[in-house]
Amino acid sequence: MAQYKKNRHGGFNKRPKINKDRLKRSYADDIAMSPSRDYKPRKNMKVVKGKKLETKRRMKAFSLAACVIITVLVICQWSIPAGLPETLSNTIATIGSGSYPISLESSNTLNAVSKGSYYYVLTGNGIEAYSSSGKRIFTHSHGFENPVLKTSKTRAIVFGQNSTEALIFTLRGLESTVETKEKIKTAAIGDNGSYALVTAADSYAAKVSVYKKNGKLLYEWFSSQDLVNNVALSPRGNKVAVSTVSSAVGSYNSKLLVLNFKSSSAQFQKSYENTIVYTLDSSFTGGFSVLTDNGYDYIKWSNYKTVEYKNEYTTAMFRSGTGGTAVVYNRENDKTDNRIAVFSKSGKLKYELKFKGIITDFALKDGHIYTLSDGKVHILANDGSIMRTADYGFGAVRICPLGHSTVAIVTDNAINRIKLEQGENK
Numbered sequence: 001m002a003q004y005k006k007n008r009h010g011g012f013n014k015r016p017k018i019n020k021d022r023l024k025r026s027y028a029d030d031i032a033m034s035p036s037r038d039y040k041p042r043k044n045m046k047v048v049k050g051k052k053l054e055t056k057r058r059m060k061a062f063s064l065a066a067c068v069i070i071t072v073l074v075i076c077q078w079s080i081p082a083g084l085p086e087t088l089s090n091t092i093a094t095i096g097s098g099s100y101p102i103s104l105e106s107s108n109t110l111n112a113v114s115k116g117s118y119y120y121v122l123t124g125n126g127i128e129a130y131s132s133s134g135k136r137i138f139t140h141s142h143g144f145e146n147p148v149l150k151t152s153k154t155r156a157i158v159f160g161q162n163s164t165e166a167l168i169f170t171l172r173g174l175e176s177t178v179e180t181k182e183k184i185k186t187a188a189i190g191d192n193g194s195y196a197l198v199t200a201a202d203s204y205a206a207k208v209s210v211y212k213k214n215g216k217l218l219y220e221w222f223s224s225q226d227l228v229n230n231v232a233l234s235p236r237g238n239k240v241a242v243s244t245v246s247s248a249v250g251s252y253n254s255k256l257l258v259l260n261f262k263s264s265s266a267q268f269q270k271s272y273e274n275t276i277v278y279t280l281d282s283s284f285t286g287g288f289s290v291l292t293d294n295g296y297d298y299i300k301w302s303n304y305k306t307v308e309y310k311n312e313y314t315t316a317m318f319r320s321g322t323g324g325t326a327v328v329y330n331r332e333n334d335k336t337d338n339r340i341a342v343f344s345k346s347g348k349l350k351y352e353l354k355f356k357g358i359i360t361d362f363a364l365k366d367g368h369i370y371t372l373s374d375g376k377v378h379i380l381a382n383d384g385s386i387m388r389t390a391d392y393g394f395g396a397v398r399i400c401p402l403g404h405s406t407v408a409i410v411t412d413n414a415i416n417r418i419k420l421e422q423g424e425n426k
Helices: 020-026 052-079 084-093
Strands: 107-114 119-121 126-131 138-142 147-151 156-160 165-170 173-179 184-191 195-201 204-211 219-222 226-234 238-249 250-260 266-272 279-281 287-291 294-302 306-310 314-321 324-329 332-345 350-358 361-365 368-373 376-380 384-392 398-401 406-409 414-419
Touching: 084 165, 084 384, 107 398, 119 147, 126 156, 126 165, 126 266, 138 165, 138 173, 138 226, 138 376, 147 184, 165 184, 184 226, 195 226, 204 226, 204 238, 219 238, 226 279, 238 279, 266 294, 279 314, 294 332, 294 398, 314 361, 324 361, 332 376, 361 398
Parallel strands: none
Antiparallel strands: 107 119, 119 126, 126 138, 147 156, 156 165, 165 173, 184 195, 195 204, 204 219, 226 238, 238 250, 250 266, 279 287, 287 294, 294 306, 314 324, 324 332, 332 350, 361 368, 368 376, 376 384, 398 406, 406 414
């Protein structure tokens, strides 16, 4: 058998000997290298880094754009409770032109509500919506004997007092029909599309039912003894305010209650003695208005902080408009002696003015008061002086401001557009 022996290299950690002659021969066989005279360096040379960096840049840009879009959508959803699609749909519906005068398919105009770029007209036959340019947006026959119109930022609800049906509209037209077992006394609709119905109820004085936008019942509250005469919803539909009225020893007392759907007990309550709450209005996001016989309260939805106002005259009319709300007070024995108080969106008194003449209707737009009085339409300055005026004749029922110097005058069977001139007509 062959024997194998381990080579020894002179002890531990010693390297093998190098054959120097062999190493010299190896170097001699190498090819000598020298720079070429014809070589010229290339100009504008670029370093190619591949697609990895470009992909990272694109991903960062995409992520940033997605974050911006999501943020915008969240802000829109928060600031527009009804949702962006419905708001855009309503905006698109107002685009287009029309013409004045407009003939109404009725002989009895009951109400008109201005919403900035459009307005609703409620007649004995139906409800119609028009843009400021005169475009007819929609018309619908309601069939109610005693119809009432309530509005929010994007929707309207029409119901018949003591009927069992209510109609909900967007500017696309009829959105849904609500049927109830009990007779409807009053109603309200919120900015997010939720709505509340006040009805009669067995063994109770009244029942308040709040529904989601899709018609699903959200909350019910029963009043055992007091009648419910007003209701208002918060913009996001998570709270409801109700006013009740009761009689005692020949006088009327009212209560205001705010319910948050978690309990039948009121989260906030306020009493109004020897007076009736005429109106609850939630046209603005921060809070709601409470109108009484000679007073005006603004109450915040969040903490119920209250701003109070009193007037020595009697409440005659109340209107919400762009920029705030306004109330007309007049002397009971002299309807030509008027005081008009204008409030901001947060309920603070902006200014008061005096006006002589019987006011048929009035409106508030961009901080200015528009009045119908004695066959004339006026725009009033903050001190009560007449900025612009025009004749409209007689038969006017409602006024809807269209622009700085133009208004729509609604009669029982027509709508006319009138331009107001500078100063007072002689």
